Amino acid sequence: MINLPLRHLIPLLFAAAGLIIVGAHSFYSAPKTRDQALRFATNQAETELQSLQGRLNQSLTEGDLDLTARDMFFSAADPKVQAIFLFDDTDNVLKAHRSRYHGRSVSDLPFTLDAERLKNARRSGAIDLEIAPSTPSTLIGYAGLYADSPDGSSAKLAIVIVWDYSRLLHEVTRIAAQPAELLTTLLIGLALLITFVISRRLTKRLEPIIDAASRIGRGETEVKTELDGQDEFADMSRAIDAMAVQVDSAKQALADALNEAELANASKSAFLSSISREVRTPLSSVVGFLDLVAEEQLDDETAMMVSAAQASANALTLLINDLLDMSRIESGEMDAQSQPFCLTMAVQAVVDATIHRAQEKGLFLRVRANKNDPIWLMGDESIVRQVFLKLTEAGLAVAETGGVTLEIQLSGQPRETRVSLSMATTGGGIPFALLDQIRRGELPASLEGVTGWQTAALCLTFLRHYTAILGGELSIVGTPGAGLRFAIDFQSEQTTAMPILGKESVSDFGEKRLVVLVADSSHANRLLLSTMLSKWHHHVVAVNTGTDALEELQKRLVYGNLDPFDLIIVDQHLCDMSGVELARDIKGISDSYADTPIIGLSTEEHGAMMQSDDTLFDQILVAPLDRVELKETLFRLSHKRRKESGSSDVKSGSLEGAL
């Protein structure tokens, strides 16, 4: 049933009432009225016939046929009279309303007359009326006549009149129907008027309420309907206003709570970030010095202890990296860069960093790829490397037997390549409940007999964020007894191989002695860099402020006996200025320093230094310093300067050859 609005329903109900009235009239009142009218007509016809009978008896007795014809003429003039016949004693027409019927017999007339009734009327002189069988509105009257002659004889004649009362009956019925029709019209008119009035009132009263409700629905809370009156609409208005106030309070409380939570979270992130950076700087020195110590000739016991210290320091570095990543993810600062990188090298680096953990658990760690050549992609190498790292950590955490397989699958065209990075463990398996929990992103509580799931869940948290940043999809498949599989699919673009240094090239670099300016506010870092660079036979000038650094550079311009700097290494944070400001100032001192390579040292991969003008820094290295990376960078940048001045011996090669 259609839910009709009042403006339709009310007229419809009134119209239905009107139709019922009209129907009642048509099926009850009208037939009754018609019957009454017909009865009245019959009486009237009888009276008329009687009157004519009397007049004709008189004129016929007088033998005045002209008078008879005149009387018949006047009767025939009545529009109700269809026909009038004067029959002689043999039932032939003596006079009629049309002279063409004169002399015709009763059966030779275009009107169906009852011959028996005619005879009876003529014989008895009585009056007899009948309703024509075929047309109920037609009356036929028969009347006997006596024409007494002066000689005492008497002729028996008869007069017949046919009346058509259809017009009269129609008019009477119509007139009787009028009140019902008028009432129905008035009802419908009244209904429309009521509808109009109600509709206007409803619209006027409801509009502010509907508007207010809509505005509250859209989130607005400063809503006031303020309808006057004591009716239901005024009650509804007050309720809506009260609801708006309540919603406003709740919204404000929610906003306050959200603000508070965001502030708390921001504080936490800032604290984590700050602590991580603070920890990273000394950790960088620890890792660096441990690496230096490890290069020395050590007895086995010391070498073992140094190795253990290196492993712990690396683990601590990873932890700090995670903390920094998490704080960046939460603050929304982590974006994917788009630069060419070698996917094969990235996975290999992760394998190198984690293989010893696999070995400790007695697990294998394999890498599979559906492409033999090194894979070069456009994208963010650090995020991809983190993806591999988290996949590996998760796999190693949950695998108990067998091992972990990392797989790289590339499909599609080079310009639109679908990259699938996955990790699969063998054996073990995962309980269904736990899998659901992990899928929902919940950190599972420690389960008895199930180890490493919390680590896996934590890795999964990271993976979810990395997947989102890469614009990919993460899938988790786990079958009890059949291991666990995480896979990340994302879209990328294959690119051509970039030049990679070979070991020989780096070795060649050792023959060139560089003059390097190191500006770092951390004493430990200055010492580490000075030691490392000195060991590689470079001359190092280390300063702890930006001002000192600029002074050293000015000196080189003034005093010709001082060797110019081949390379400058600048820390992110100096005591008196930032690394970016110093780099900008260096470029501004003189055109001589416009081409001097500057290496930036950062404690965070996506910090201000990374986001600075591309032309300021030739390379940015992230703490803790990787000796090999630093060595490669020094070689590349110094080589670049040499190449620009005329010669080149850079080779292209594979990852295996490079390291």
Next chain:
Amino acid sequence: MSDWSSTAWTSLVKQSRKVLSRSMLLLISCFALVACDDGYTEPPIRVSSNKWAGFEALYFAESLGYFDPGTVHLVETPVSMGLVQAMRGTTIDAAAMSLARALSFSELGLDITIVLVFDSSQGADVLLARQGIETVAGLRGKRVGAEMDTVNGYLLMRALERADVSPADLTFVDADNEQLPELFENGRIDAASTFGDAEAAVRAAGANQLFSSSDIPGEIIDVLAVRTSVLKSSPRQVTALIAGWIKAQTAIDAWPEDKALPEGSMPEASYRAAIERLHVMTVAENKAFLANDGAQLNRLMIRRKTLSARLALTAADAKLPAVSSRPYEEALSQIQGSRATGDRP
């Protein structure tokens, strides 16, 4: 419910509401129209006509169903008698009559209007005399019978006028047309101005013709006179009456010789014989008669009145009937609205 079916349902509901609104307006309009109709339909116009070939087309129209339903109630006048009484009262609204009778009705004070000219007599009205009276001038000193206030009286007066015979030179016997044969046979009159069945009877009694309406073409005409009040109150019915007559006359003109005529007031043979001595008025002639407030008709009526005044049959200042061309023009428009009409009705 799916989105699609939900949308379709909403659309259907909106459409239904639109249909409902329109139905409601239609319903109230219907009821208002029906309720405003008081159920009263105008009564038909009651038209009297005697048995005469010139008026026979009225009966043909009735038989052929050419009158709009409920507009015309035709009453056959048995004889001329009673017509004045019927017209004076409210029994009859209109009557087919000679121009002479229309004039006499007007003189009697009946407010009538002539709206149609049926025909003109071309030998249908005659002046007959006994053997031995060969000319109109021969009527001097004789007794001449005629229905003096009718066309026959006019014919007699015109015959005397032509023959330069003074009315004072003969004796007038004013009698009904139907009585003339008996008076002639009884020798109570020597000549009779008569028409129709009476004319045949007088001829059969050995009379010869001295003068006829063909000697004064266009002067003896038959018209349709309507009570002026009825013309005002029921113009639609008057128009329907004239339109029916025009349609019937057109049909009869084109009626095949070998096909029986529709039922009229008189036997077919009598009609065919009588119509030969009549000229049925064309559309152009009717227009000419009725144009300019009936100027042409008025001239005829004035001549008739002058002649009657000489005999002191009528007052010199007697009122003439009014003439209206509007019903005839409306009837023509009505007919032309449905089909093209020729010049000849």
